Amino acid sequence: MKFDNQQNTMHIKPQIRILAIDDSPLIHEKVTLIGAYFRGGEQLDGILRSEIKKDGMDATDVFIRMINSSKFHAQIRVVLLDGVTYAGFNPVDINSLFKETGVPVISFMRSCPDLEKIKIALMNLPDAEKRWEIIQRAGKIYKIKQDKPVFFQFFGLDKESAVKIIQLTSTHSNIPEPLRVAHLIATGVVLGESTGKA
Amino acid sequence: MKFDNQQNTMHIKPQIRILAIDDSPLIHEKVTLIGAYFRGGEQLDGILRSEIKKDGMDATDVFIRMINSSKFHAQIRVVLLDGVTYAGFNPVDINSLFKETGVPVISFMRSCPDLEKIKIALMNLPDAEKRWEIIQRAGKIYKIKQDKPVFFQFFGLDKESAVKIIQLTSTHSNIPEPLRVAHLIATGVVLGESTGKA
Numbered sequence: 063m064k065f066d067n068q069q070n071t072m073h074i075k076p077q078i079r080i081l082a083i084d085d086s087p088l089i090h091e092k093v094t095l096i097g098a099y100f101r102g103g104e105q106l107d108g109i110l111r112s113e114i115k116k117d118g119m120d121a122t123d124v125f126i127r128m129i130n131s132s133k134f135h136a137q138i139r140v141v142l143l144d145g146v147t148y149a150g151f152n153p154v155d156i157n158s159l160f161k162e163t164g165v166p167v168i169s170f171m172r173s174c175p176d177l178e179k180i181k182i183a184l185m186n187l188p189d190a191e192k193r194w195e196i197i198q199r200a201g202k203i204y205k206i207k208q209d210k211p212v213f214f215q216f217f218g219l220d221k222e223s224a225v226k227i228i229q230l231t232s233t234h235s236n237i238p239e240p241l242r243v244a245h246l247i248a249t250g251v252v253l254g255e256s257t258g259k260a
Numbered sequence: 261m262k263f264d265n266q267q268n269t270m271h272i273k274p275q276i277r278i279l280a281i282d283d284s285p286l287i288h289e290k291v292t293l294i295g296a297y298f299r300g301g302e303q304l305d306g307i308l309r310s311e312i313k314k315d316g317m318d319a320t321d322v323f324i325r326m327i328n329s330s331k332f333h334a335q336i337r338v339v340l341l342d343g344v345t346y347a348g349f350n351p352v353d354i355n356s357l358f359k360e361t362g363v364p365v366i367s368f369m370r371s372c373p374d375l376e377k378i379k380i381a382l383m384n385l386p387d388a389e390k391r392w393e394i395i396q397r398a399g400k401i402y403k404i405k406q407d408k409p410v411f412f413q414f415f416g417l418d419k420e421s422a423v424k425i426i427q428l429t430s431t432h433s434n435i436p437e438p439l440r441v442a443h444l445i446a447t448g449v450v451l452g453e454s455t456g457k458a
Binding site for chain 2: 108
């Protein structure tokens, strides 16, 4: 694999500070991003809001700015993403995200993405090759074998730490609580009432 | 007191469903309302969003619509408010709110409001008398004596139940968690980053 993950073993406290980022439904050209800043899997301690373009190429830069300009930046030990494409096919380069923020990244997925389907869908968009390259940079997809299996990619931390963080924070479902909450807020704020897995 | 509270004794489960509503900072004429739908003091299960006018008279109607049109309506056992004026001096009639939604109401306050000061401030606004009447309809202000005392008014439930609900849900501070979270979201969504007590 060309883009090796760094093997930083982490000490993971139950109250580890996490920023989870999710996006709103695609009803406008500008898509709202919500960052939910959590202590472990229990307590919401802050909210960030930003926006990116539907099928744009600005996600990586906006995510970096969101994190680096936040008063929580120094406390955030890991960023939790909902996959590596937001607002349609606006890809997040998790390598750059780690390098530019200093914060390790976990991309979490409830199901294993069909990369061939994604590759074909990208062909209808400008910069298809660049998008595909960024998506591939997220590296190998790992599976956590459990009652309802989940999947993840990571950069800037070791695999065992990523698994521990996902398991520690999945307090109310098989979805890490910070991501579940970011999803509820992102849908609720844009639609007037939240949707999806609660 | 003209507007007596109804004395419905409630059975309060730890997972009692609560809707807490807070407003965003006053930076536009339209002020964002966020409803945080919780299980007890632990788990966020949904988000509502609406808006009212700064110093308007539409809060009661908008709150009623928010609750009655929500898919959570039948589950909500109590509504938690941050005082009875929102978006400046847009008053919420907690009697009407209970009567039109069937959901008991607790108005929570971190400090005891200075009603004389409020009365004077209202004089600069249209409908000053009507605003003052609505504010008074919330009834007597009670205090919970504890390390950091808090205050409340209520309608549609008994006083002991109101105290129990406030104490049960104040899991991470002396503020009920649903209100604390509604505040973080309402400020974060409008300002880009949440402010205040986290």
